[in-house]
Amino acid sequence: MDLPGSHLIEIVYLAAGVLFILSLKWMSSPDTARRGVWAGEIGMLLAICGTLLHHGIVDYRWIAAGLVLGSIIGARLGQVQMTAVPQRTALSHAFGALCVTLVGTAEFYLRAPDVPGFTMAVLTLEVLLGSLTFTGSLMAAGKLQEILPQRPITYKGQNFVNLALLACAIGAAAMLSADPSQTYLFPGILAMGLAFGVLMVTPIGGADMPTVISLLNSYAGLSAAAMGFVLGNKLLIVAGALDGSSGFILSVIMSKAMNRSFTNVLFGAFGQVQTAGAAAGEAKPVRSATAEEAGSILSSAGKVVIVPGYGMAVAQAQHKVRELYDILVKQGVDVSFAIHPVAGRMPGHMNVLLAEADIPYDKLHDMDEVNPEFHQTDVALIIGANDVTNPAARTDPSSPIYGMPILDVDGARVVMVVKRGMSPGFAGIDNPLYYLDRTLMLFGDAKSFVGAIVRELSGGGHR
Amino acid sequence: MTELLSNLYVFVLAGFIGFEVIRRVSPLLHTPLMSLTNALAAIAVVGAIVLAGEEKSTLATVLGTLAIVAATSNVVGGFIITDRMLKMFKLSRKKP
Numbered sequence: 001m002d003l004p005g006s007h008l009i010e011i012v013y014l015a016a017g018v019l020f021i022l023s024l025k026w027m028s029s030p031d032t033a034r035r036g037v038w039a040g041e042i043g044m045l046l047a048i049c050g051t052l053l054h055h056g057i058v059d060y061r062w063i064a065a066g067l068v069l070g071s072i073i074g075a076r077l078g079q080v081q082m083t084a085v086p087q088r089t090a091l092s093h094a095f096g097a098l099c100v101t102l103v104g105t106a107e108f109y110l111r112a113p114d115v116p117g118f119t120m121a122v123l124t125l126e127v128l129l130g131s132l133t134f135t136g137s138l139m140a141a142g143k144l145q146e147i148l149p150q151r152p153i154t155y156k157g158q159n160f161v162n163l164a165l166l167a168c169a170i171g172a173a174a175m176l177s178a179d180p181s182q183t184y185l186f187p188g189i190l191a192m193g194l195a196f197g198v199l200m201v202t203p204i205g206g207a208d209m210p211t212v213i214s215l216l217n218s219y220a221g222l223s224a225a226a227m228g229f230v231l232g233n234k235l236l237i238v239a240g241a242l243d244g245s246s247g248f249i250l251s252v253i254m255s256k257a258m259n260r261s262f263t264n265v266l267f268g269a270f271g272q273v274q275t276a277g278a279a280a281g282e283a284k285p286v287r288s289a290t291a292e293e294a295g296s297i298l299s300s301a302g303k304v305v306i307v308p309g310y311g312m313a314v315a316q317a318q319h320k321v322r323e324l325y326d327i328l329v330k331q332g333v334d335v336s337f338a339i340h341p342v343a344g345r346m347p348g349h350m351n352v353l354l355a356e357a358d359i360p361y362d363k364l365h366d367m368d369e370v371n372p373e374f375h376q377t378d379v380a381l382i383i384g385a386n387d388v389t390n391p392a393a394r395t396d397p398s399s400p401i402y403g404m405p406i407l408d409v410d411g412a413r414v415v416m417v418v419k420r421g422m423s424p425g426f427a428g429i430d431n432p433l434y435y436l437d438r439t440l441m442l443f444g445d446a447k448s449f450v451g452a453i454v455r456e457l458s459g460g461g462h463r
Numbered sequence: 464m465t466e467l468l469s470n471l472y473v474f475v476l477a478g479f480i481g482f483e484v485i486r487r488v489s490p491l492l493h494t495p496l497m498s499l500t501n502a503l504a505a506i507a508v509v510g511a512i513v514l515a516g517e518e519k520s521t522l523a524t525v526l527g528t529l530a531i532v533a534a535t536s537n538v539v540g541g542f543i544i545t546d547r548m549l550k551m552f553k554l555s556r557k558k559p
Contacts, residue, residue, distance in 0.1 A: 020503050021480055027496050028487040030552040037546045040503055044538055051509040057516030062528040066515060070508075070535025077536060078543025085494060085544065092501050092541060095533040102530040103510045106523040118467065217497055224504045229470050231510050237470055238477040243504035245481035250493060341490060348493030352548050360555035366490045 012050030013235035019043030020239055024246070030361055047235060082356045083313055086345040087144040090213055093220045094137035100223045101130035105190065107230055113181040119230060120180045124173035124189055126226035131193030132200065133219040139201035140212055144345055150206035162199050165192055206345070207387070211254040213346045218247025250347045257341035257367075259393075259404035286422070289440040291449060294416055295456035297440075298324075301378035301414075303334045305370065307407055308350055309343050311384020311419075315446035318357035321383060323454045325359060331457075336363045338370040338380075338407050340388035367407060374411035382409060382417045384446050390431045401429055415439040418449050495548045502541025508534035 019039045026036030048067075057063070080088045104127040108115075115123065142148035169192035176185040204212050225240025227233075255261060289297075298304060306325070312318060328335050337359065343350040351364050365373075374380060382389055385407075392399040393406045409415055415438055422434070422441075433439060442449050488496050511534055514527030 016506070017477075020506075021477075021484065023499065023503065024481070024484045024488075024496075027492055027499060028484070029489065030492060030549070033492060033495065033549045033552075034546065037499065037542060037549065040499060041542050044502070044506065044542075047506055047509055048512070051512050054513050054516070056513060059516055059518050059524075062515045062524055063512050063531060066511070066528045066531025067535050070532040071539045073532065074536035074539025074541075075543065077540035078547070080544070082548070085498070085548075088540070088544065089494075089497055089501065092498070092505075092537045095537050096501060096504055096507065099505070099507050099511055099530040099534040099537075102526040102533070103507065103514055106514050106526040106530075110519055110523055213497070217501065221500065221504050224507045225474055227507055227510055229467075229474070231513075232466060232470065233510060234470065234473045236506055236510060237474045239503050239506040241474050241477035242481040242485075243500040245478050246485045246496060246500040249482065249485050250497065253490075253493075339490075346494060347497065348490060348495070351491045352494045352551070355548070355551040355553070358551075358553070361491055361552045362554050364491060 006055070009050045009053060010234075012046050013233070016043040016047040016050075017235050017238040019046070020242060024242060082352055083316075084145075085352060086209065086213060086349060087141045089346060090137045090141035090144055090216065093213070093216045094134050094141065096220045097130045097133035097137060097223055100220075100227050101127055101134055101190070101193075103227060104130060104230065105186075108183075108186055112183045112186070115180045117177050117180065121173070121177035122226050122229045124176055124186075126223055126230055127186075127190055128169055128173060128193045129219050129223035129226060131190055132197035133216055133223060135194045135197030136201045136212075137197075137216050137220070139198055140204075140209065140216060143201070143204075143206060144209060152203045152205040154203045158199075158203055162196065165196050165199065169193055169196060207342075208258075209345045210342050210347050210349075211251055211258065211260075214247050214250035214254050216247070218244050218251060221245070221247055253341055254347060257405060259401070284435045286434050286441050287437075287439065288443055289416070291442070291452035292456050294440065294442055295453045297414060297416070298328060298379055298381070298453065299331050299333065299457055301333055303373075303377050304328060304379045304381060305336055305338050305374065305377045305409075305412065307338045307340075307380060307382040307385050307389060307409060308354065309340075309383065309385025309388065310345060310350075311386075312446050313344065313350070313353050313384070315384060317383060317446035317450055318353050318359075320447050320450040320454060321354075322357040322359055324450055324457075325363075327454060327457045336365055336370070336373075338365055338367070338409075340367055340385070340407055343385060343388060367405060371408050374408045377412040379414045379416060380409040380412035382415065383450065384418070386419075386431055387429060389433055390429065392429070392432055396432075399429065409433065410436060410438075413438065416442055418442045418444065418446050420445060491552070492549075495545045498541050498545045498548070502538055502545065505534040505537035505541065508538060 020043050023036040023040035026032040172185045172189050221240050221243025225237050228236030325335050339350050389409045391410050393401045393404040511527050511530035
């Protein structure tokens with residue numbers, strides 16, 4: 001072990017670890033973020049080149065083949081559309097977890113049964129986390145890509161089945177760690193991990209995806225760290241710990257933004273339960289407006305806050321929204337965007353979609369920044385968002401979303417809601433915002449309605 | 464046991480640094496952050512490389528090679544898409 005070569009590798013790994021930390025540090029602001037990507041790339045290149053010097057490697061053919069094939073697949077996956085980024089991210093969690101699971105499995109069959117108990121415990125943890133993250137992430141990607149139904153799939157006793165399976169898997173892992181000669185347990189642990197991943201994500205609906213993706217991110221990181229323990233590779237431990245804590249922080253932010261605990265997201269099966277309550281509030285009157293009326297209200301406003309939701313992205317309306325933004329700014333209106341933490345299908349997704357439409361990022365405000373500003377806002381224009389603007393979350397303790405932090409759009413002088421019809425949102429909850437006197441409903445498809453407002457405003461008559 | 468302890472040190476301290484550094488990332492950049500950390504965690508490729516090159520058993524070579532494919536696609540894809548996203552974030556011409 002004391003060959004000069006292995007010291008060199010350790011030093012290269014240390015440098016890579018430092019670069020990884022710098023990389024994340026530079027991600028804190030858009031000014032330095034691209035430098036962060038370069039630091040990460042250099043660190044990765046160093047680590048891979050250093051590893052190729054490893055004295056144990058006798059055959060490079062398979063390594064080369066794997067690197068080339070992986071690069072081709074990666075280059076393809078790097079070209080997806082911005083709306084498809086959540087699926088791609090889920091898929092990459094799956095790939096990361098697959099790598100960890102495969103390496104863990106190979107290590108087991110190379111070393112078992114001569115493995116110390118503690119190493120075996122970490123190895124089984126690695127394989128268990130890796131396998132459940134692999135299938136769980138594939139399920140999440142399938143739901144996001146709409147190959148699988150987005151609605152939660154639930155059945156009676158589901159939580160019991162899931163927990164029992166997890167308990168069995170952990171029990172088998174404990175038995176194997178206590179007595180590493182019981183190698184027959186290993187395939188069972190692997191199979192139970194794979195099955196648990198599927199069952200864990202089955203009851204989770206589309207609106208909960210931001211939390212689930214973050215949680216899977218955390219698991220993928222922790223499984224990589226566990227692999228680092230098994231292989232005695234500190235760089236892997238560092239990268240896994242960074243990834244794990246990042247995913248953990250994001251899941252905490254996401255669950256807070258939905259006022260729900262982890263257990264509630266994993267075992268709660270939101271979406272379906274509330275549909276019954278929605279039918280009650282049907283006949284209440286609403287005020288609606290045409291594109292012409294909406295256009296004149298917007299152009300006479302001093303301050304407009306646009307609240308985009310996932311519906312905007314589904315309708316591909318972001319480029320029309322950008323045109324509206326341009327025209328209003330040209331007319332001297334102060335326009336900004338209010339972004340709820342769970343808008344979109346993964347953390348920060350909405351910001352990426354708006355940045356893609358060329359909306360400057362200093363106009364994108366998060367919830368804490370923007371909420372105090374609604375009182376001075378003339379028009380809050382809601383496009384494709386629903387539950388995150390629902391005042392019932394503040395006022396109605398019987399509402400399923402009571403306590404969830406929302407954008408206080410009802411503080412604005414006029415609220416305009418672009419919406420297809422009066423159907424309730426994803427969670428199936430009625431929104432009292434729509435029945436307020438100051439609320440104007442703009443019925444129509446987001447893209448064509450915003451387009452119509454743009455035509456009204458650019459068609460003249462306002463100069 | 465000493466190696467285990469020093470690994471534990473590394474894990475706990477790295478987790479702590481991760482916590483402190485990532486807490487400061489603006490919500491604006493949470494999506495690129497996730498794709499970047501994902502690419503970084505694909506450093507697991509180094510374990511797969513050793514496995515695929517050691518020729519200890521056919522199973523290990525096959526699994527190692529598959530693992531290299533999976534991890535490399537994350538490395539390459541993750542960095543490409545992170546950079547593509549970050550390129551899109553621009554300030555308005557007049558700074559506020």
